[in-house]
Amino acid sequence: MPSSRRLRATAATAVALLLSSVLAGCGDDAKDGDLTAQKLDWKSCPAPSAAEGGGDAPSPLPDGDTWQCATMRAPRDWNKPKGDTIGLALIRAKASGAADRRIGSLVFNFGGPGGSGVTTLPAFGKDYAALRTRYDLVSFDPRGVGRSAPVQCEDDQQLDAYFQQDATPDDAAERTDFLNSTKDFNAACEKNSEKMLPHVRTTDAARDMDLMRQVLGDPKLNYFGISYGTELGGVYAHLFPTHVGRAVFDAVVDPTQNPEQSSLGQAKGFQLALDNFAQDCVSKAEDCPVGDSATNVKDRIAKLLRDLDSKPIPGVFPRRLTQTAATGGIAQALYSKDFWAYLTEGLEQAYDGDGRVLMLLSDSLNGRNDDGTYSNITAANVSINCADDRPRYTAGFVEKKLPEFRAASALFGDFLAWSMVSCTDWAVAGAADHPDVSAPGAAPILVVGNTGDPATPYEGAKKMVDALGSGVGVELTYKGQGHGSYDSGDKCVQAAVNRYLLNGAVPAAGTVCS
Numbered sequence: 001m002p003s004s005r006r007l008r009a010t011a012a013t014a015v016a017l018l019l020s021s022v023l024a025g026c027g028d029d030a031k032d033g034d035l036t037a038q039k040l041d042w043k044s045c046p047a048p049s050a051a052e053g054g055g056d057a058p059s060p061l062p063d064g065d066t067w068q069c070a071t072m073r074a075p076r077d078w079n080k081p082k083g084d085t086i087g088l089a090l091i092r093a094k095a096s097g098a099a100d101r102r103i104g105s106l107v108f109n110f111g112g113p114g115g116s117g118v119t120t121l122p123a124f125g126k127d128y129a130a131l132r133t134r135y136d137l138v139s140f141d142p143r144g145v146g147r148s149a150p151v152q153c154e155d156d157q158q159l160d161a162y163f164q165q166d167a168t169p170d171d172a173a174e175r176t177d178f179l180n181s182t183k184d185f186n187a188a189c190e191k192n193s194e195k196m197l198p199h200v201r202t203t204d205a206a207r208d209m210d211l212m213r214q215v216l217g218d219p220k221l222n223y224f225g226i227s228y229g230t231e232l233g234g235v236y237a238h239l240f241p242t243h244v245g246r247a248v249f250d251a252v253v254d255p256t257q258n259p260e261q262s263s264l265g266q267a268k269g270f271q272l273a274l275d276n277f278a279q280d281c282v283s284k285a286e287d288c289p290v291g292d293s294a295t296n297v298k299d300r301i302a303k304l305l306r307d308l309d310s311k312p313i314p315g316v317f318p319r320r321l322t323q324t325a326a327t328g329g330i331a332q333a334l335y336s337k338d339f340w341a342y343l344t345e346g347l348e349q350a351y352d353g354d355g356r357v358l359m360l361l362s363d364s365l366n367g368r369n370d371d372g373t374y375s376n377i378t379a380a381n382v383s384i385n386c387a388d389d390r391p392r393y394t395a396g397f398v399e400k401k402l403p404e405f406r407a408a409s410a411l412f413g414d415f416l417a418w419s420m421v422s423c424t425d426w427a428v429a430g431a432a433d434h435p436d437v438s439a440p441g442a443a444p445i446l447v448v449g450n451t452g453d454p455a456t457p458y459e460g461a462k463k464m465v466d467a468l469g470s471g472v473g474v475e476l477t478y479k480g481q482g483h484g485s486y487d488s489g490d491k492c493v494q495a496a497v498n499r500y501l502l503n504g505a506v507p508a509a510g511t512v513c514s
Contacts, residue, residue: 111227114380220245234437254460321355
């Protein structure tokens, strides 16, 4: 959100969560510094840490088995593999089927960057019950995230103020305040996490995954990447093409785009999702409570945001719903068609002067918990993006680009344009304009694109297939709404993915599910 160059590319199920620092089960020390030889000490999982979002320990699985957690050691600096190590938090559910049918581990990354896999996998593990028949389901908090050497920036009180800022400045004074707030946030990250900031790049996380593969005892990495997890998977495939097993990329990041292009693409994607929401509302048999035509629905939202810019309304006491918070809440609801009813309710209430629902949606996107604490998803998101992305954009550059962004989306254009300055004052240089995912020689990777995806627009799937290289990426299209495809519940998508992961049957390129 205002903290990132783009709206976080996180699995819709993960960003919906409103979910101490000691993880049960630190493994045996690796012998002679060989981290591939370490043995993981799997134990019952504790409750999520504050950085992971808090909440209760994961409930038992439907068959009565329990989730298990452990810590894997990895080099803090992969350029010094024998140097200092950090602990990476892992979670697993052991395969439910017969031992002689077990394929190995299936590693999940649900996106962000900055999302906690240790929290997300058990919350939605039932959705992957079919895959569990032949795989141990495994996920992790990537470095800098949750319980894996988490990046820390501002405290909870400072984050409340940070997310209340005006992220779409209209004049010089507002611009100065916004840029100063961004600079203060970045300075806090450097002050509190200086040692980790150079070591949270996606390439570092990919190397962690190859170490994880070896420690888990798998000859190949079987992988399910969602949203930003597709970028991580693509980088892994580039670095270790011969280690790729069966892999699925869902809600696909366009690996050819720089941050400016990505932000502009998201403006178009969220505008498409808003158009679809408005049309859906007015097409139902009952009257749409937030407008009498699709255009009227969008016009009323635009007026609400203009009014909130100068006169916020009561939100979650004592905070007030600002234009920025309302924009974030609307964006959060557009991640999944399942959330559209909440958006309708939130808009109805906001038109009557009550901003609670839209603020709760915004809180969910920003990682704010019910008790006022924050997970570290914002700190991790900014840190990983800024370590990955070389471009550094100025306020002057953004102002020149505003007309193009506004043409892409009258509602989200300013918001996403100004988010490009997130890394301007960052302490660590970015690695590249965009990730390299070319993976000649890799096994087939199933790439699933959703035509109605707001956060990772559909066009990115074809770009990923092309970038992976000939004979690697296999595209499957889902004609749906929301962020991602498999977790939409579409039986066609799930059957195709399950056949590939469970039986190795690659669907025909160009398969369409609707």
